[in-house]
Amino acid sequence: MSLKDVLLPFLAWGKVFKNPVTIKDPFNDRPGSARYRGFHKNDIEACIGCGACEEICQNAAIDMVPVKGIETKDGDSGLRPMVDYGRCCWCALCVDVCSTNSLNLSNEYTWVENDPDKFRYIPGVDKKDWDNNELGWKKPENYDLNEPFRIQMEELKPEKRDSSFIEFVKGYSKEQAEAEADRCIDCGLCTATCPAHMAIPEYIKAIRNDDLEEGLRIMYETNPLPEICGRICTHKCETVCAMGHKGDALSIRWLKRYIADQIPESKYKDILNQGNDISPKSKKIAIIGSGPAGLSAAYYLTNLGYKTKIFEALPEAGGMMRYGIPEYRLPYDQIDKDVKYILSLGVEIEYNIKIGKDISLEELGKEYDAVFAGTGLHLGRSTRIPGAEHENVYFATDLLREISLGNDIHVGNKIVVIGGGNVAMDITRSLVRLQNQKNIKVDVTATSLESEDIMPADREEIDESREEKAIIDPGWGPKEIEIKDGKIKGLRTIKCLSVFDDEGRFNPKFDEKDKKFFEADMVVESIGQGMDLTYISEDIKTMVKFSDRGRIIVNKDFQSSLDWFFVGGDIIEGPDVIHGIANGHKAAKGIDKFLNK
Amino acid sequence: MENIIKSLEEKFNISEVIKKSDNLNILTVDKKLAMSLIIYLKEIEKFSHLVMLSAVDWLEDGKFQLSYILNNPEKKIDLIIRVFISREKPEMESIHKIWVHAATDQRELKEMYGIEFPESPRLNDDFLLEGWDNIPPMRRDFDTLKYSEETFFPRPGRQTYETKEYMKEKMYPDEKNSKNKKGLKDA
Numbered sequence: 028m029s030l031k032d033v034l035l036p037f038l039a040w041g042k043v044f045k046n047p048v049t050i051k052d053p054f055n056d057r058p059g060s061a062r063y064r065g066f067h068k069n070d071i072e073a074c075i076g077c078g079a080c081e082e083i084c085q086n087a088a089i090d091m092v093p094v095k096g097i098e099t100k101d102g103d104s105g106l107r108p109m110v111d112y113g114r115c116c117w118c119a120l121c122v123d124v125c126s127t128n129s130l131n132l133s134n135e136y137t138w139v140e141n142d143p144d145k146f147r148y149i150p151g152v153d154k155k156d157w158d159n160n161e162l163g164w165k166k167p168e169n170y171d172l173n174e175p176f177r178i179q180m181e182e183l184k185p186e187k188r189d190s191s192f193i194e195f196v197k198g199y200s201k202e203q204a205e206a207e208a209d210r211c212i213d214c215g216l217c218t219a220t221c222p223a224h225m226a227i228p229e230y231i232k233a234i235r236n237d238d239l240e241e242g243l244r245i246m247y248e249t250n251p252l253p254e255i256c257g258r259i260c261t262h263k264c265e266t267v268c269a270m271g272h273k274g275d276a277l278s279i280r281w282l283k284r285y286i287a288d289q290i291p292e293s294k295y296k297d298i299l300n301q302g303n304d305i306s307p308k309s310k311k312i313a314i315i316g317s318g319p320a321g322l323s324a325a326y327y328l329t330n331l332g333y334k335t336k337i338f339e340a341l342p343e344a345g346g347m348m349r350y351g352i353p354e355y356r357l358p359y360d361q362i363d364k365d366v367k368y369i370l371s372l373g374v375e376i377e378y379n380i381k382i383g384k385d386i387s388l389e390e391l392g393k394e395y396d397a398v399f400a401g402t403g404l405h406l407g408r409s410t411r412i413p414g415a416e417h418e419n420v421y422f423a424t425d426l427l428r429e430i431s432l433g434n435d436i437h438v439g440n441k442i443v444v445i446g447g448g449n450v451a452m453d454i455t456r457s458l459v460r461l462q463n464q465k466n467i468k469v470d471v472t473a474t475s476l477e478s479e480d481i482m483p484a485d486r487e488e489i490d491e492s493r494e495e496k497a498i499i500d501p502g503w504g505p506k507e508i509e510i511k512d513g514k515i516k517g518l519r520t521i522k523c524l525s526v527f528d529d530e531g532r533f534n535p536k537f538d539e540k541d542k543k544f545f546e547a548d549m550v551v552e553s554i555g556q557g558m559d560l561t562y563i564s565e566d567i568k569t570m571v572k573f574s575d576r577g578r579i580i581v582n583k584d585f586q587s588s589l590d591w592f593f594v595g596g597d598i599i600e601g602p603d604v605i606h607g608i609a610n611g612h613k614a615a616k617g618i619d620k621f622l623n624k
Numbered sequence: 625m626e627n628i629i630k631s632l633e634e635k636f637n638i639s640e641v642i643k644k645s646d647n648l649n650i651l652t653v654d655k656k657l658a659m660s661l662i663i664y665l666k667e668i669e670k671f672s673h674l675v676m677l678s679a680v681d682w683l684e685d686g687k688f689q690l691s692y693i694l695n696n697p698e699k700k701i702d703l704i705i706r707v708f709i710s711r712e713k714p715e716m717e718s719i720h721k722i723w724v725h726a727a728t729d730q731r732e733l734k735e736m737y738g739i740e741f742p743e744s745p746r747l748n749d750d751f752l753l754e755g756w757d758n759i760p761p762m763r764r765d766f767d768t769l770k771y772s773e774e775t776f777f778p779r780p781g782r783q784t785y786e787t788k789e790y791m792k793e794k795m796y797p798d799e800k801n802s803k804n805k806k807g808l809k810d811a
C-alpha cells in the first residue's frame with residue numbers, strides 16, 4: 028500500500044467545499060441535444076396506420092393496435108403504433124421509414140414509473156409531457172429509405188400521337204417495373220379501397236421477385252381482365268397509396284399491365300392451371316351483355332363448373348370497353364387477349380342477339396337456371412336545349428361506337444363538345460385525331476358546366492387534350508344551339524356560377540348576362556348515359572323491385588327480388604370497369620349459392 | 625486540395641475520386657497501396673489526425689469497404705480513403721503504429737464485422753458484446769429481428785393486428801375468405 032492510498036480518503040475531504048459535479052435537478056438541467064433520439068411522438072391525425080414502422084423495427088418493439096375514436100376508412104387502417112420500451116433501442120428506423128412523417132422522437136429521455144406495463148404506450152394517444160417537444164429526431168430532409176417518386180412512364184409526344192389511334196402509353200421495361208415495385212411497403216391500404224379488393228401488394232411482390240406467373244395467378248383471383256384494367260382502370264387504389272403522402276403513389280395500374288404484357292395468352296391455361304380441373308355441373312346460366320360485368324360473371328361461373336352462355340347485342344365482346352373507350356387508350360388486341368382467354372375456358376357467346384327483341388327475358392329464365400344481366404348504360408342523355416334535335420348534334424357514345432365499329436362518321440370543321448367528364452375528353456381527343464386524319468385544321472372545343480377546378484375528368488385527360496390542341500373552356504351553361512338556314516351556327520352559353528347547392532345537390536346557378544358564343548358546325552353532347560331496360564317485360568317488372576330513381580334493387584349477392592335474375596355493372600354500381608368486374612364476381616358466387624340451396 | 629489529389633492520383637493509382645465539397649474528397653485505392661498512401665498523407669501532406677475508421681458490408685459484391693477519414697487540421701480539409709477487401713477472408717494491415725487509438729476502432733470492427741487486423745493490440749477482447757455467440761452483428765446476413773425475437777421474450781399481453789386483415793374485417797367482412805378471424809397476427 029502506498030502513502031497515496033492511505034491519504035486518499037482524507038484528501039477527498041478537501042473537495043467538500045468545491046462545486047459538485049453531479050446535477051441537482053437532472054430532469055430540467057440536462058435536456059437532450061436538439062436531435063436526440065428520445066421517446067416517440069406521433070401525430071395521430073396524420074398517421075394512416077400503414078404499419079411500416081412495425082415492419083421495419085428490428086426489435087419487434089411495435090404493435091399495430093386499434094384506437095378508440097379512430098375509424099377504419101379508405102386510406103387509413105384505423106390502427107396506430109404502440110411502442111414497447113422494453114425492446115426499443117431508439118434507432119429511429121421507424122421514424123425514417125414513416126409514410127407520413129407523423130412519427131418522430133422527442134429529445135426527452137427520462138421517464139420514471141413503477142409499473143413496467145406503463146412503458147408500453149401509444150404515442151399521440153396516451154398523452155405524455157413530451158408530446159409538444161419541438162426538439163428531437165425527425166427524418167432528415169432529402170433522405171428517404173424508399174424512393175418517394177415514381178418511375179416515369181414513356182409516352183408518345185403530342186405531335187406523334189394526335190393523328191393516330193395507336194396506344195400512346197408505352198409500358199414499363201423490366202428494370203423500370205422492378206424499380207417501381209421496389210417502392211411498395213406492402214401495407215395493403217390499396218386493397219381495401221380497390222372495388223375488387225385485388226391483392227395488390229402481393230402481385231407487386233411477385234414483380235420484385237421476377238415471378239410474373241405468380242403475379243398473373245394472383246391477379247386472376249379477383250380480376251379476369253388484367254390487360255384491360257392495367258391500361259384504363261380508374262385506379263382508386265392509387266389515391267390512397269401510403270407512398271403518396273411523401274411523394275407519388277405507386278403506379279399500381281402500370282404494374283398490373285406490366286405483368287399481363289409479359290405473358291402470352293397461349294400460356295395462361297398452364298399458368299393458371301385451369302380447364303382441366305374444373306368439374307362440370309349440369310346447371311346453365313345465361314348472361315346478357317359482354318361488358319366487364321358479364322365477362323367477369325362468366326369467368327367465375329365457368330370456374331365453378333357452370334355452363335355459361337353470353338348473349339351480346341353488338342358484333343364483338345367488351346361492351347363499353349370496346350365501343351366506348353378509344354383505341355389509343357385501350358387497343359382492341361388487348362381486349363381480345365383478355366376475352367379470348369375467358370372464352371377458351373368454354374364460355375359460349377352469341378353476337379348480334381338482343382335480349383328483349385330476338386329472345387325474351389322470359390325465355391331465358393325458362394331455359395336457364397339463372398340469368399345475369401350486365402347491360403350497361405348505352406343511351407345518350409340530351410341537354411334538350413333548342414336545336415339539340417338537329418341532325419349534326421350527336422351523342423358522344425354513339426360516335427365512339429361508330430368509330431370502334433370502323434364506320435366513317437361525320438367530322439365537322441368546327442366542333443363543340445358539351446361535357447367535362449372523361450367521356451367528353453375521349454370524344455374530343457378522338458375528333459382531334461379524325462380532323463388531323465382528314466386534313467381539317469384541328470378545331471374542337473369542349474365546354475362544361477363545371478369550372479376547371481371541379482371538372483369531373485381526370486387532370487391528365489384535360490392536360491393531354493390541350494397538348495393535342497383541343498380547347499377546353501369550362502364553366503359555361505348551354506342555352507341554345509343556333510341554327511340558320513338549316514345549318515348549325517354555334518352554341519350559345521351563359522356563365523355557370525356554381526353547379527351544386529349547399530346540400531351538394533345538382534342545382535346549377537347562372538349569370539344570364541355573362542354570355543359566350545361558341546361558333547360550330549357540329550355539336551356533341553356528352554353529359555352522361557342512361558340505361559335501357561326495355562328488355563325487362565312488363566310482367567317481369569312486377570316481380571323485380573326498383574328504387575325511386577329507377578334502379579333495380581339487389582342484395583349483397585347482386586340478386587334481384589326475382590330469385591333467378593341477377594344484375595350488376597353500370598346499371599347497379601360504378602360506372603367503371605373495376606366495379607363491373609367486382610359485381611360480376613360477387614354475382615357468380617351469389618348464383619352458386621342460389622343454385623346450391 | 626486539387627493539387628494534392630492530382631499528385632496522389634499520379635503516385636497511388638487512385639481508382640475513383642468523388643468530390644463531396646471543397647474540403648471533402650473521397651478516394652478509392654487498392655488494398656496493396658493503401659498503407660503507403662495513408663503514411664504519405666500523414667507524413668507529407670500533414671493529414672495528421674485520424675477522425676475515424678469504419679466499415680460497410682457490400683454483401684452482394686462479396687466485399688467489405690473500409691473508410692479511413694483523415695483530417696488536415698492546418699488546411700481544415702478532410703479525405704476519406706476507401707479500401708475494398710474480400711468478404712471471404714477479411715483482413716487488413718493494422719494502422720495502430722501510425723495512430724495508437726486506431727487499435728480501438730479496429731477492435732470494434734473485429735467484433736462487429738469480423739475483420740482481422742493482425743498485430744493490433746487486444747484485437748480479440750470483447751468490445752461491446754460480452755459472450756456473443758453468433759456471426760458478427762453488423763454483417764448484413766445477420767438477421768437482427770430473428771435474433772431479437774429468439775433472445776428476448778415478448779412482454780405478456782402484447783397483441784398486434786395485421787393491416788390488411790383488419791381493414792377487411794372492418795370494411796368488407798362479407799367477402800372474408802381468410803381463416804385468420806380477427807386480423808390478429810399469429811404470435
Ligand SMILES: Cc1cc2nc3c(=O)[nH]c(=O)nc-3n(C[C@H](O)[C@H](O)[C@H](O)COP(=O)(O)OP(=O)(O)OC[C@H]3O[C@@H](n4cnc5c(N)ncnc54)[C@H](O)[C@@H]3O)c2cc1C
Binds near residue numbers: 380
Ligand atoms: C367513352 C367511355 C370511356 C370510359 N372510360 C373508362 C375508363 O377509362 N376506365 C373505366 O374503368 N371505365 C371507363 N368507362 C366506363 C366503363 O366502360 C363502364 O363502366 C363499363 O364498361 C360498364 O360495364 P358493364 O359490364 O356494366 O356494361 P357495358 O360495358 O356497357 O356492357 C354492356 C353490354 O351489354 C350489351 N347489351 C345491352 N343490352 C343488351 C341486350 N338487351 N341484349 C344483349 N346485349 C345487350 C351491350 O351491347 C354491351 O356490350 C368508360 C365509358 C365510356 C362510355
Ligand code: SF4
Binds near residue numbers: 086087120121
Ligand atoms: S426506434 Fe428503432 S427500436 Fe425503437 S420502435 Fe423505432 S424502429 Fe423499433
Ligand code: SF4
Binds near residue numbers: 075128
Ligand atoms: S409508419 Fe407512420 S403512418 Fe405508418 S403506421 Fe407508422 S406512424 Fe403511422
Ligand code: SF4
Binds near residue numbers: 212
Ligand atoms: S401499392 Fe401503395 S398502398 Fe398498396 S401496399 Fe404498396 S405502398 Fe401500400
